[in-house]
Amino acid sequence: MYPLKNLLFVVVFGASVGVTGLIVHKHVVSVRAARLEQSGGVTPYFPAGSVWTTEVSQDHVDPQSASIIGWLANAGGFGTGRMLVDFNIRVLQANASTPFVPFKKGNPFYEPDSDDIKTFPLPVGGGSEGQTNSYECDNNTSDCHLLVVDRANAKLYEAYQATYEKNAVTAHFVAVWDLNRIYPPSGRGEQCTSADAAGFPIAPLLFNADEIASGRINHAIRFILPNWRMRAGFYVRPATHAGGPTGPMSAPPYGVHLRLKSNYDVLQLKPAAQIVARALQKYGMFLADGGNIALTAQSDQDTTMKWTDVDLGAHDLQDLKVTDFEVVDMGTPIRTTYECVRNK
DSSP states (O other): OOOHHHHHHHHHHHHHHHHHHHHHHHHHHHHHHHHHHHTTSOOOSSOTTOGGGOOOTTSOBOTTHHHHHHHHHHTTSSGGGSOOEEEEEOOEEOOTTOOEEEEEEOSSOOTTTSOOOSEEEOOTTOOOTTOSSOOOOOTTTOOOOEEEEEGGGTEEEEEESOEEETTEEEESEEEEEETTOOOOTTTTEETOOOSSTTSOOSGGGOBOHHHHHHTOOOSOEEEEEOGGGSBTTEEOTTOOOOOSSOBOTTSOOBTOEEEEOTTSOGGGSOHHHHHHHHHHHHTOEEEEEEOSOOEEEEOGGGSSSOHHHHTOOTTTTTTOOGGGEEEBOOOSOEEOOOOOEEOO
C-alpha cells in the first residue's frame, strides 16, 4: 500500500502530466494555425465564378425535390443510413523539385475520356488514397485515387485505380484539369467520365482541416451514395456522365445538387461540424460517385492542421438526415450514351 504522501505525489504528478500534455498540444495547434495564417489560408482551385464555388443558398428548389428526397429516405438515406465522413483521399502538392515519372495506360484504360499524357508528377514521400507513404495501391480492393496539384503550372492531376510500379505510374484513368479555366456546363466533355463517375474534379470538392481551422469552407462538397440509390442512365449538370445500371427513376441522378435546408439549426452540431453544415447550406453538395461513406474530406497527411487539431471525426455529422436536405433546381436530366466527346 502507498503511503499517503506518495499517493498524493502520484495524483499531483499525474495531473501535471495531463496539464503539460494539454499545453503542448495547444502550442502545437497554435504553431500550425500561425503557419496557416502566414501561408495565406486556403487557396481556391479554380477562378471565381466556377460552379464549385457558386453560392446556391437562394436558388430555386427543383420541382422533383420532395419526391426524390422522399424516395431516398425510404431507401435508407445515406450509405450506412447515416452521414459519415471519409478521410482517406490525399491531395498532394507538387513544386519545382517534384519529379515527373513515366505514365502508362492501365488495362483497361478509359478512352477517349482520359487525357493523353506521358509523365505524371510524383511528390517525394507522398502516397495514393488510403496509403501513408506509398504509391503502390491494390486496384482490386481500392479505388486508388492519386491526386496531385501543380499550382505553379496551374494543373490538377487526378488518376483512378493508379499504382506505382516499375518506376512508372499506371492508371485506368487520368484527367489533367486546367486551374486557370472556368469549364463550360459540359465540363471536360459531354458523356465523359473523370476520376469520379459523374465527371467532376475531386480535389476542389474535398473539405480539409485547414478550412475548418480558418472557420469557413468556400465551395461545394463531394458526396456519394450506394449505386442502387442513384437513377440509372441519367445525369444532370454539372455532371457529364453517369455510372452503370443502378436505381429507379425515382432515385436522384448523378450530379444532383443537394442543399442543407436554411432552417436547419447548425448550432446543435459541434463547432467543427457547424462549419461543414454552413457550407452545405451555402454551396451544397454534388453527387459524384458510388459508395457508402457520404461525405469525403481530404486526408490530413498533406495539410497544415490535423483533424484532431480541429476536432472533427467521422461521426460528427451523422445527425444530418436526408430529409434535412432539398434538391437545387437541376434542369432536364440527360440520358447517358457513354459516347464521350472531349472539349477542346
